Amino acid sequence: MRRHLAARGERVADLARLLARSALDTNPVPDWDHVTKVDPEAAKKLPLLYPLWLSETDAVSVGGSADVTPENTAAAFDLLTPLSTPVCHEPSGADHVTKQSHEAADLLLVPEVLNGDSEALVGTLGAAVESVREDLAPALIDEKAPWLPGSVADWLANVATSALLADAAFEAYIVQNPDSAAAREAGVGSEDVLSPGEAKRRAMAADRHLESEILYLEYSGTFGDDEAVEALSRMDDALVRSRVWYGGGLSNGEDVQAVREAGADTVVVGDAFHRVAEREAEILQAAEERLDAGADPETIREWVDDRVAPDGPGARFLSTVPGVDDPLALACEYTGATVRAWLELRDRRERASERDEGIPVIDIQRTALRAALAPVVDDPDRLAATVARAALSGREEGVGDGSRGSEQLSLSLFDGGASH
Numbered sequence: 001m002r003r004h005l006a007a008r009g010e011r012v013a014d015l016a017r018l019l020a021r022s023a024l025d026t027n028p029v030p031d032w033d034h035v036t037k038v039d040p041e042a043a044k045k046l047p048l049l050y051p052l053w054l055s056e057t058d059a060v061s062v063g064g065s066a067d068v069t070p071e072n073t074a075a076a077f078d079l080l081t082p083l084s085t086p087v088c089h090e091p092s093g094a095d096h097v098t099k100q101s102h103e104a105a106d107l108l109l110v111p112e113v114l115n116g117d118s119e120a121l122v123g124t125l126g127a128a129v130e131s132v133r134e135d136l137a138p139a140l141i142d143e144k145a146p147w148l149p150g151s152v153a154d155w156l157a158n159v160a161t162s163a164l165l166a167d168a169a170f171e172a173y174i175v176q177n178p179d180s181a182a183a184r185e186a187g188v189g190s191e192d193v194l195s196p197g198e199a200k201r202r203a204m205a206a207d208r209h210l211e212s213e214i215l216y217l218e219y220s221g222t223f224g225d226d227e228a229v230e231a232l233s234r235m236d237d238a239l240v241r242s243r244v245w246y247g248g249g250l251s252n253g254e255d256v257q258a259v260r261e262a263g264a265d266t267v268v269v270g271d272a273f274h275r276v277a278e279r280e281a282e283i284l285q286a287a288e289e290r291l292d293a294g295a296d297p298e299t300i301r302e303w304v305d306d307r308v309a310p311d312g313p314g315a316r317f318l319s320t321v322p323g324v325d326d327p328l329a330l331a332c333e334y335t336g337a338t339v340r341a342w343l344e345l346r347d348r349r350e351r352a353s354e355r356d357e358g359i360p361v362i363d364i365q366r367t368a369l370r371a372a373l374a375p376v377v378d379d380p381d382r383l384a385a386t387v388a389r390a391a392l393s394g395r396e397e398g399v400g401d402g403s404r405g406s407e408q409l410s411l412s413l414f415d416g417g418a419s420h
């Protein structure tokens with residue numbers, strides 16, 4: 001009888017939780033399964049056909065804790081805004097939010113670190129709110145309605161600041177790898193790492209008091225394993241509103257499954273994505289030496305299949321995406337398309353140089369690049385032009401049309417080869 005009652009009590013509790021989490025779900029952050037974090041610093045490269053790989057993820061988040069600047073953030077947004085996938089902005093410095101980032105991002109993610117120094121909890125946030133209220137918002141109002149009287153413009157800037165904060169999603173971070181750049185940035189030392197019970201209690205405070213849209217368990221660079229699973233399991237029953245995100249060291253399906261089963265709503269993958277670009281640079285360099293520009297797709301495909309391994313970066317990244325059934329086959333397909341597109345772009349660039357056109361112009365119509373991108377975005381012309389322009393741009397310069405140069409692609413046509 002007691003067992004029966006206990007079972008009934010559990011069912012009622014489950015139902016209450018379900019109601020609290022679904023019917024009454026007021027959290028504006030979508031319940032994404034998989035987010036890819038793109039670090040804008042130049043050392044973190046993107047695969048040439050990054051839109052293909054990113055078409056598998058539910059959302060992209062632009063941000064990093066070291067060497068991020070307003071300029072490299074803007075350059076990353078230039079590459080990513082033509083994607084059909086939502087793109088979030090996760091600033092780590094007060095000056096990272098600019099007019100351009102504000103216009104480009106679908107969602108602003110605001111980190112607040114629960115186990116770091118007070119700078120990382122509210123200090124940087126305070127500086128950012130001040131800069132939005134006193135600089136960014138007045139500049140936006142002035143641009144849209146320069147004729148408004150000063151007092152009205154000031155009132156509107158106040159309203160705009162509140163709107164920006166109301167639309168943002170706050171991330172309550174628990175930073176658990178003291179050896180990471182994120183921990184250094186947030187003042188988290190080894191003594192600040194939380195036990196699963198402490199993590200749960202701070203998560204409950206963030207959920208119910210701070211009303212954080214996201215509770216982010218962060219092991220940046222290393223997999224949290226049993227300790228992370230334990231913390232997530234404890235949080236799972238305890239939170240009512242926050243989405244639970246896990247990030248750190250994910251590069252295979254088993255680890256993703258473990259943290260999702262423990263209660264992570266969303267997994268975040270960073271390094272495993274950037275490693276795809278590192279391997280790609282090697283493959284493309286080899287392709288330049290071994291394959292003709294006019295090699296047929298079948299020959300390219302066979303050549304690529306010999307070089308893409310089940311434990312290589314492409315298959316590993318894709319194995320972190322729930323719903324990708326055959327990561328190796330997809331990695332071979334995307335790498336094959338990349339080799340084709342790259343050999344063709346190089347060929348077109350060489351011909352343009354032979355014609356001595358000064359700044360080489362590549363017509364993206366009828367290219368393998370455009371054909372590869374067409375199935376994954378709404379506007380393949382714009383995206384193919386963006387990718388070709390980024391591949392053509394030098395390390396520091398644009399291509400003479402006012403666009404910013406990009407240092408992020410795995411390789412550059414400007415210096416005639418892979419950048420590694």
Ligand SMILES: CC(C)=CCC/C(C)=C/CC/C(C)=C/CC/C(C)=C/COP(=O)(O)OP(=O)(O)O
Nearest residue numbers: 063064065091092093111124125128181182220
């Ligand atoms: C614009 C508004 C309203 C607010 C922004 C307020 C800001 C910038 C808060 C940042 C506070 C801060 C310094 C957080 C540091 C922790 C952090 C952002 C970790 C995430 O870094 P990752 O990019 O995940 O780490 P890795 O670079 O190690 O991958």
Ligand SMILES: O=P(O)(O)OC[C@@H](O)CO
Nearest residue numbers: 220221247248249270271
């Ligand atoms: O780079 P990794 O280790 O995948 O970590 C992802 C993310 O949580 C970092 O903020």
